[in-house]
Amino acid sequence: MIEEGVVLFASISYIGLLFGVAYIGDRRADEGRSIISNPYIYTLSLAVYCTAWTYYGSVGRAAGSGPGFLPVYIGPTLVATLGWLLLRKIIRISKIHRITSIADFIASRYGKSTVVGGVVTVMAVIGIIPYIALQLKAVSVSFLIVREYPNLVKPGYFTTVPIFQDTSFYAALLLALFAIIFGTRHLEATERHEGLVAAIAFESLVKLIAFTAVGIFVVYSIHDGFSDLMTEFRKTPKIQSLLELGHAPGTYADWGISIFLSMLAFLLLPRQFHIAVVENVDEDHLNRAVWLFPLYLLAINIFVLPIAGAGLLRFSGMGIEADTFVLTLPISEEQGIITLLVYIGGMSAATGMVIVETVALSTMISNDLVMPVLLRLHFLRLLHRGELKGLLLFIRRASIILVLLCAYTYFRFIGEFYELVSIGLVSFTAVAQFGPSLIGGIFWKGGNRKGALCGLISGFLLWGYTLVVPSMAQTGLIPDHIITHGPWDIGWLKPYALFGLTDFNPISHAVFWSLLVNLSAYIGVSLFTRTDTLEHTQATLFVDVFRYSEDTSPLWRGTASVPDLHSLLERFLGSARAEEAFSLYAQRHPAAGHPLEAGEEKTADSGLVDYAEKLLAGVIGSASARVMVASVVKEEPLGMAEVMHILDETRQVIAYSRELERTTEELVAANERLKELDRLKDEFISTVTHELRTPLTSIRALAEILHDTPDLDLSQKEEFTEIIIKETDRLTRLITQVLDIQKIESGRIEWQITDVDLNSVVKDAVLTTRQLIEEKKLHLDVNLSETIPIIKGDQDRLIQVMVNLISNAVKFCDPGGKIEIRTEMKPQSIGVSIIDDGIGISTENQKIIFEKFQQIKEAGRGRPPGSGLGLAITKRIIDFHRGTVQVRSRPDEGSTFTFFLPLPAQTRPDNEKPEAP
Amino acid sequence: MPETRPKTRRLSALFLLGCLLFNYPILSLFNREIFPFGIPLLYLYLFSVWLLLILLTALGAHSKTSSPPPEISDISKRSRK
Numbered sequence: 001m002i003e004e005g006v007v008l009f010a011s012i013s014y015i016g017l018l019f020g021v022a023y024i025g026d027r028r029a030d031e032g033r034s035i036i037s038n039p040y041i042y043t044l045s046l047a048v049y050c051t052a053w054t055y056y057g058s059v060g061r062a063a064g065s066g067p068g069f070l071p072v073y074i075g076p077t078l079v080a081t082l083g084w085l086l087l088r089k090i091i092r093i094s095k096i097h098r099i100t101s102i103a104d105f106i107a108s109r110y111g112k113s114t115v116v117g118g119v120v121t122v123m124a125v126i127g128i129i130p131y132i133a134l135q136l137k138a139v140s141v142s143f144l145i146v147r148e149y150p151n152l153v154k155p156g157y158f159t160t161v162p163i164f165q166d167t168s169f170y171a172a173l174l175l176a177l178f179a180i181i182f183g184t185r186h187l188e189a190t191e192r193h194e195g196l197v198a199a200i201a202f203e204s205l206v207k208l209i210a211f212t213a214v215g216i217f218v219v220y221s222i223h224d225g226f227s228d229l230m231t232e233f234r235k236t237p238k239i240q241s242l243l244e245l246g247h248a249p250g251t252y253a254d255w256g257i258s259i260f261l262s263m264l265a266f267l268l269l270p271r272q273f274h275i276a277v278v279e280n281v282d283e284d285h286l287n288r289a290v291w292l293f294p295l296y297l298l299a300i301n302i303f304v305l306p307i308a309g310a311g312l313l314r315f316s317g318m319g320i321e322a323d324t325f326v327l328t329l330p331i332s333e334e335q336g337i338i339t340l341l342v343y344i345g346g347m348s349a350a351t352g353m354v355i356v357e358t359v360a361l362s363t364m365i366s367n368d369l370v371m372p373v374l375l376r377l378h379f380l381r382l383l384h385r386g387e388l389k390g391l392l393l394f395i396r397r398a399s400i401i402l403v404l405l406c407a408y409t410y411f412r413f414i415g416e417f418y419e420l421v422s423i424g425l426v427s428f429t430a431v432a433q434f435g436p437s438l439i440g441g442i443f444w445k446g447g448n449r450k451g452a453l454c455g456l457i458s459g460f461l462l463w464g465y466t467l468v469v470p471s472m473a474q475t476g477l478i479p480d481h482i483i484t485h486g487p488w489d490i491g492w493l494k495p496y497a498l499f500g501l502t503d504f505n506p507i508s509h510a511v512f513w514s515l516l517v518n519l520s521a522y523i524g525v526s527l528f529t530r531t532d533t534l535e536h537t538q539a540t541l542f543v544d545v546f547r548y549s550e551d552t553s554p555l556w557r558g559t560a561s562v563p564d565l566h567s568l569l570e571r572f573l574g575s576a577r578a579e580e581a582f583s584l585y586a587q588r589h590p591a592a593g594h595p596l597e598a599g600e601e602k603t604a605d606s607g608l609v610d611y612a613e614k615l616l617a618g619v620i621g622s623a624s625a626r627v628m629v630a631s632v633v634k635e636e637p638l639g640m641a642e643v644m645h646i647l648d649e650t651r652q653v654i655a656y657s658r659e660l661e662r663t664t665e666e667l668v669a670a671n672e673r674l675k676e677l678d679r680l681k682d683e684f685i686s687t688v689t690h691e692l693r694t695p696l697t698s699i700r701a702l703a704e705i706l707h708d709t710p711d712l713d714l715s716q717k718e719e720f721t722e723i724i725i726k727e728t729d730r731l732t733r734l735i736t737q738v739l740d741i742q743k744i745e746s747g748r749i750e751w752q753i754t755d756v757d758l759n760s761v762v763k764d765a766v767l768t769t770r771q772l773i774e775e776k777k778l779h780l781d782v783n784l785s786e787t788i789p790i791i792k793g794d795q796d797r798l799i800q801v802m803v804n805l806i807s808n809a810v811k812f813c814d815p816g817g818k819i820e821i822r823t824e825m826k827p828q829s830i831g832v833s834i835i836d837d838g839i840g841i842s843t844e845n846q847k848i849i850f851e852k853f854q855q856i857k858e859a860g861r862g863r864p865p866g867s868g869l870g871l872a873i874t875k876r877i878i879d880f881h882r883g884t885v886q887v888r889s890r891p892d893e894g895s896t897f898t899f900f901l902p903l904p905a906q907t908r909p910d911n912e913k914p915e916a917p
Numbered sequence: 918m919p920e921t922r923p924k925t926r927r928l929s930a931l932f933l934l935g936c937l938l939f940n941y942p943i944l945s946l947f948n949r950e951i952f953p954f955g956i957p958l959l960y961l962y963l964f965s966v967w968l969l970l971i972l973l974t975a976l977g978a979h980s981k982t983s984s985p986p987p988e989i990s991d992i993s994k995r996s997r998k
Contacts, residue, residue, distance in 0.1 A: 294971045
């Protein structure tokens with residue numbers, strides 16, 4: 001036997017415990033040691049999604065339609081996977097713009113529109129009140145049932161209770177008190193309430209434990225485990241039908257639409273938005289919450305079907321409501337402790353929802369409905385009143401009480417006609433109407449205020465027509481005729497079968513039509529109407545939130561006097577906090593100096609104005625803050641010129657960054673080149689050293705012999721001195737080459753420009769190299785064109801080029817090979833070719849032979865003689881004469897080196913009419 | 918700027934997978950009177966997929982590609998532009 005006093009005591013102790021938890025939460029927050037700043041508390045607080053509807057109603061639904069209770073929890077699971085994409089974006093936007101509620105969010109997105117905020121608030125209040133009523137009903141009914149323990153009560157018993165004996169009336173009052181104390185304790189720039197969140201998380205824990213406890217009790221104590229229970233179920237045809245979905249037309253469509261609807265509801269219910277977004281401490285908490293929260297949902301759903309089935313088995317034919325099985329099963333087993341635990345769990349589910357929902361709704365009502373209207377109505381008087389903080393808190397508190405009273409009234413007069421789930425789904429459908437404007441608003445810049453308004457209003461009207469009107473008909477407020485025959489007997493207007501659509505259940509039917517019309521109106525109207533500048537600005541700030549950092553607000557172009565702004569903040573934040581805010585601003589922007597220091601006539605820049613507006617928005621919502629700030633600011637709206645200017649700046653920044661990128665690339669390439677040159681230089685030094693050492697060594701060796709053996713015979717002496725002379729020549733040549741290239745490179749060479757006959761250059765070079773050629777017994781063939789003109793150039797250098805090329809050819813020819821030298825006229829130039837039949841050069845090597853210090857190492861031949869500078873010098877000399885040098889070669893087939901020098905201007909063949917002398 | 922980091926893509930793919938597995942026609946394949954281990958097939962299927970999805974989400978959400986702090990990521994995004 002549980003005395004009524006025991007139940008009352010347990011209830012009051014439980015709520016007292018909640019007050020305690022919330023108090024500790026708030027105190028810890030004040031001390032700066034937050035207990036809610038971790039992903040687990042965040043997850044638990046998100047579970048405010050599971051209300052009394054989950055707790056009692058799921059079982060009712062499962063007893064009626066089997067798996068049909070699940071989509072409501074599968075939807076949020078799916079959204080959670082998108083949490084990282086969707087929720088994080090909403091949270092980021094809300095933090096930057098200090099959003100306080102979902103109405104505020106939508107209003108802010110569409111140009112801080114008072115009208116949009118108001119419409120969303122009205123829709124939310126109308127849509128949610130029945131849902132709150134449902135929770136009160138759950139509290140009331142569960143109390144009445146437990147009070148009768150161990151007797152079972154039947155439906156119909158409840159209506160007789162007068163208001164002042166009704167527990168839910170007192171529960172409503174207590175909850176209002178709780179919401180007022182912890183939801184409106186003080187005005188914060190960010191609408192966050194740590195104590196409240198702590199209490200909600202605690203409640204989520206209680207309801208999960210209680211529901212799991214009763215589930216385990218039913219499955220393992222009353223029955224013999226899952227499989228035993230299932231075997232029992234299969235024996236009863238009525239229960240067996242609950243084990244699958246059924247095959248009626250529209251079953252799967254209803255299922256899919258339910259999932260879709262609950263996905264939207266999870267994001268858009270004011271309490272979910274409040275907990276998930278406004279109360280979010282750190283967006284990284286999402287990392288864990290996106291999978292822990294679905295896990296919570298899974299856990300709380302495992303025992304739903306077993307409890308429903310067990311209830312149907314036990315109470316078959318006794319007329320017990322399935323919504324109460326969770327309580328009545330332990331009662332029928334006379335388990336007092338479990339009964340009490342279940343009762344407390346149910347209360348935690350109901351109260352958690354009521355508290356958060358009323359706080360969220362009251363914020364919306366005060367910030368987006370009452371304040372804007374008051375500011376407009378009594379414009380002058382309100383703006384010149386001193387302290388508005390008190391007024392704001394009063395409005396919040398009053399609206400909490402009002403919402404709860406409305407909900408209670410609804411429950412007393414209408415709510416009894418429904419089972420829990422259907423009321424919940426009607427509310428879901430109402431808030432789902434925010435979906436197009438909110439989700440569209442953060443991904444599509446094109447959505448504008450008119451589109452959002454048309455979508456919201458049309459969707460809401462259709463919701464009313466397809467769900468509220470029929471429910472009024474059912475309660476007898478309007479004639480039943482309208483459901484069965486349609487208004488004025490127009491068949492295709494029947495609220496449950498609009499345009500003859502009959503395959504869906506009423507909820508799916510309403511979701512389909514209302515969202516279809518809502519979305520079409522939103523997109524259609526947005527596309528065909530004008531968007532004003534502020535809307536454009538907000539759209540960009542919302543959609544591209546990850547691109548703009550917190551301080552980006554250069555688009556606000558207003559000025560105001562600092563004292564005006566200061567007194568405005570003072571009125572809503574109190575003077576201490578206003579002072580603090582201004583100091584903080586001064587700290588962050590040291591260049592501007594402290595705004596309050598410089599005397600009374602200082603003008604606030606747009607940055608400070610924007611800062612003040614955001615601070616205010618955190619307290620009274622963006623739409624109201626706009627009105628307030630506009631009253632002290634001489635705002636200059638953005639004109640076309642400014643917009644173009646901003647665009648231009650952006651374009652320039654982009655151009656700059658491209659240029660930077662290009663320069664960086666060039667630098668990187670240059671660096672690579674430098675490194676390569678450095679490597680080549682090192683190699684060259686070792687080469688040159690080696691080349692210098694070899695002749696030096698032999699000179700020294702021979703000189704030593706000559707010195708040490710005076711009696712050497714003459715022929716040998718001559719031979720040795722000859723070698724010494726040759727080696728010395730080689731040394732000289734090498735040093736000359738190094739000096740040459742160094743001179744050319746540094747531009748210090750002195751060019752002797754005279755008239756040059758290339759044929760005689762060739763002849764001179766051949767003379768110089770005759771000895772080399774004869775030594776190797778090569779056959780030389782010289783073909784000179786007699787028609788080539790005299791050019792301007794440095795004769796000695798050109799001879800050097802020829803000598804280089806010829807000795808190069810000699811070097812790579814096998815003894816007895818052939819060399820041909822040819823000069824010829826080309827259309828634009830004179831070509832000189834040196835053709836050999838030596839070892840040839842591979843294609844890769846052809847590209848690098850003209851580079852400095854490159855020596856080609858051929859397999860089997862080792863390093864060729866020479867410094868590797870000859871061709872490099874050649875190329876530079878030809879370059880100086882504005883000519884080109886090229887090589888054509890294939891390995892083992894010889895090489896052809898050709899250089900072309902340009903014709904002097906007056907002798908060019910295409911220059912038909914040279915100017916008369 | 919579209920979010921193209923691997924984490925976002927992975928989780929979005931999971932969302933699509935979930936939508937597929939929880940709906941017609943895949944769902945209808947399991948809507949039968951079969952009782953593996955004495956448990957109705959449909960429930961077994963729904964809860965298994967649910968659990969699988971949670972596990973995959975956990976893996977996806979804790980993958981190594983953690984986000985840099987907002988300011989830095991903003992800057993780096995801008996300079997990459």
